[in-house]
Amino acid sequence: MGGNSPCASCKLLRRRCAKDCIFAPYFPPDDPHKFAIVHKVFGASNVSKMLQELPVHQRADAVSSLVYEANARVRDPVYGCVGAISFLQNQVSQLQMQLAVAEAEILCIQMQQEPMMPTPQIDPDDKSFLLQNNLPHQYLNFTSSSNNVIHDSLKRESIFGHDMVS
Amino acid sequence: MSTSSRCAACRHLRRRCPSDCIFAPYFPANDPHRFACVHKIYGSSKVGNMLQDLPVELRAEAADAICIEAECRVQDPVYGCVRMISLLQQQIHNAESQLVKARAEIAVLGSHAQELRHHVQDI
Numbered sequence: 001m002g003g004n005s006p007c008a009s010c011k012l013l014r015r016r017c018a019k020d021c022i023f024a025p026y027f028p029p030d031d032p033h034k035f036a037i038v039h040k041v042f043g044a045s046n047v048s049k050m051l052q053e054l055p056v057h058q059r060a061d062a063v064s065s066l067v068y069e070a071n072a073r074v075r076d077p078v079y080g081c082v083g084a085i086s087f088l089q090n091q092v093s094q095l096q097m098q099l100a101v102a103e104a105e106i107l108c109i110q111m112q113q114e115p116m117m118p119t120p121q122i123d124p125d126d127k128s129f130l131l132q133n134n135l136p137h138q139y140l141n142f143t144s145s146s147n148n149v150i151h152d153s154l155k156r157e158s159i160f161g162h163d164m165v166s
Numbered sequence: 167m168s169t170s171s172r173c174a175a176c177r178h179l180r181r182r183c184p185s186d187c188i189f190a191p192y193f194p195a196n197d198p199h200r201f202a203c204v205h206k207i208y209g210s211s212k213v214g215n216m217l218q219d220l221p222v223e224l225r226a227e228a229a230d231a232i233c234i235e236a237e238c239r240v241q242d243p244v245y246g247c248v249r250m251i252s253l254l255q256q257q258i259h260n261a262e263s264q265l266v267k268a269r270a271e272i273a274v275l276g277s278h279a280q281e282l283r284h285h286v287q288d289i
């Protein structure tokens with residue numbers, strides 16, 4: 001047998017690290033914590049099964065996401081990754097509200113500016129100037145962003161039944 | 167014990183469902199898919215240990231969260247629920263950029279409005 005040291009998985013599991021060890025490419029011996037945490041949450045045999053069911057080119061990403069989930073679960077034994085998702089959804093919601101407020105403020109400023117525009121020699125019976133402002137376009141932009149807020153919140157409600165972060 | 171009173175976990179594991187079964191409150195018999203996902207991804211002993219290590223009042227929330235993560239992983243074996251985290255982080259980045267732009271526009275419009283007011287007063 002060559003001088004290659006066993007991968008982190010085989011070290012932890014105290015077994016011979018075969019040449020075709022499924023874990024070896026993703027759990028190098030210099031990072032024992034990575035496998036330890038995945039083994040703690042998912043179990044080595046489950047991780048092995050999951051990796052075997054994936055094409056080789058997708059396994060690295062799968063391992064990364066499993067490590068991320070495992071870390072989240074150890075940090076937060078109740079909510080794990082779902083807690084992080086809930087927190088981020090709240091952030092998105094708050095930002096979208098702030099954006100809606102900012103867009104409304106832009107609209108208000110633009111509307112307020114209209115009367116201040118100098119309009120020399122306007123015929124009071126000529127209403128054609130009302131068609132020249134870009135108010136309808138701005139209003140449509142504001143409406144579409146507010147629809148996104150509603151649509152996104154509905155998408156969130158269809159995945160999670162309730163807000164898990166108070 | 168009547169087989170019809172077994173929880174979904176014990177049915178899946180083909181075993182007797184004891185009166186103090188750790189799974190029974192969170193994996194009712196009428197939703198076999200819920201435990202099947204969790205078993206596929208975590209295995210029954212890991213889930214049992216996770217629930218056992220938590221105070222009783224937190225187990226229902228934990229079971230729900232574990233089920234969601236397992237379901238996401240079954241549907242997306244490469245990224246699981248981490249895909250959603252990635253998407254949300256991107257949404258946050260985009261929203262923050264848009265907010266910065268909107269606030270900059272407010273500042274510009276505000277200074278223009280001030281200039282116009284001065285101009286009108288001068289006329």
